[in-house]
Amino acid sequence: MTPATSSVSQPPLNTELPCTKEERRVELYNGNDVPTDPRFVNENTDLGTLNLNWREVDLPQKERTKHVHGLHPYLGKFIPQMVEVFLRKYFRAGQTVFDPFAGSGTTLIQSSELGIHSVGCDISAFNVLLANSKAKTYVMEEVEKDVYDILAKTRAISEPSLFESGSKTDPGEDTGNAYLQSWYAPQALRELLLYRNLIPNYRNQDILKIILSRSARSARLTTHFDLDFPKKPQTEPYYCCKHGRICTPVTTAFKFLQRYSRDTIKRIKQFSHCREDVDLRVIHGDSRFVNPGKIDGVITSPPYVGLIDYHEQHRYAYELLGLKDRSSDEIGPAFKGSSKAAKREYRQLISEVFINSLKYMPSGAPLIVIAGDRHSLYPTIAKTCNLEEVFVIKRHVNRRTGRRSGEFFESVFIWRK
Ligand SMILES: C[S@@+](CC[C@H](N)C(=O)[O-])C[C@H]1O[C@@H](n2cnc3c(N)ncnc32)[C@H](O)[C@@H]1O
Structure with a gap:
């Protein structure tokens, strides 16, 4: 059956919802x-x-x-x-x-x-983590405290000079993870791992994991125009067809952690104003x-x-967070x-x-x-x-x-x- 094309009875859609223009x-x-x-x-x-x-x-x-x-x-x-x-x-x-x-x-x-x-x-553990992070009801003051505290601690201990002087807390040295070692510049990986290792100290761990994953996605050694499924690490400057100039792969992750921390708080707050009190699982x-x-x-x-x-598109999160991989149970995967x-x-x-x-x-x-x-x-x-x-x-x-x-x-x- 195909839809009939009878006349439309409702007002048209506006660019901003709700909107009165x-x-x-x-x-x-x-x-x-x-x-x-x-x-x-x-x-x-x-x-x-x-x-x-x-x-x-x-x-x-x-x-x-x-x-x-x-x-x-x-x-x-x-x-x-x-x-x-x-x-x-x-x-x-x-x-x-x-x-x-x-x-x-x-x-x-x-x-x-x-x-x-x-x-x-x-079936994807990352998707469940993401959906759950969106769905939870948060105490905003607690979230803000956790999000900014972990950020400050990551910054304080990720300064390269600390590691140059031989600090034993450098997590970038011994990940033993080939994916992480090849897809991140050393300083970016150091920052991501420091942040990850601090997460267990906080109450709102899911939301911190999402900030970490989003930052890890942006901090990969990849071109700006192929963030969905990059094929191999991009370690040299390249011509970027998205920006129409020579771009350089990112070397740090901190700026992303900072940017997505602010953005996450803003989004959770916005949602808290329009959600109803429902059961959500x-x-x-x-x-x-x-x-x-x-x-x-x-x-x-x-x-x-x-x-x-669906698992592969968030591979960085699986590798960083050690999530269980159930890609063999995915229905209709590309592979x-x-x-x-x-x-x-x-x-x-x-x-x-x-x-x-x-x-x-x-x-x-x-x-x-x-x-x-x-x-x-x-x-x-x-x-x-x-x-x-x-x-x-x-x-x-x-x-x-x-x-x-x-x-x-x-x-x-x-x-x-
Ligand atoms: C098209 S996406 C759904 C997107 C969703 N509507 C949204 O807006 O985010 C299909 C989803 O099916 C999941 N999936 C694949 N096989 C599955 C299975 N056997 N059981 C449960 N989920 C599965 C994938 O992990 C993927 O997240």
């Missing part, structure tokens, strides 16, 4: 071309009137990565406003939504803004077998076949490719996840899946799971930067148990 509303209001404003969606909204083809001008990056959504880069995230549309349409405050592929926690964070309880599950596990408890429906974006290695056999296995495993999720939801409850289904695998998956199709919306995705540039379509499958 009437001129902008008028400019964007153009019949069916008006992108949906999530704030005006409710249970009575006709699915056929939804226009999810937001462009940068409709939904700027600042809004897509608002508050804790921008706590750490994550390739493969769906945009919070799209989740919001379906939460408003299908869920009520006090109900529980499940995301079996929780990733960076977008569904869970958006749900909490609307007073909806949520449970997430993910992230489980580290394989969604084929997890028990999320009683749920009222699912909203999720599964990994797609042969597209992304397995998209051969016929890979697609067959993918269909089977995704079906197992949905069949497991369906056990915990009432008959008639929604299962909403957002996927760039270029191999048309999802209609078969729906059949295997005995799901009733309610609607399918095609969405035009307009990407902007780096290796993520290029346009494509993704589908929103709305099914019912």
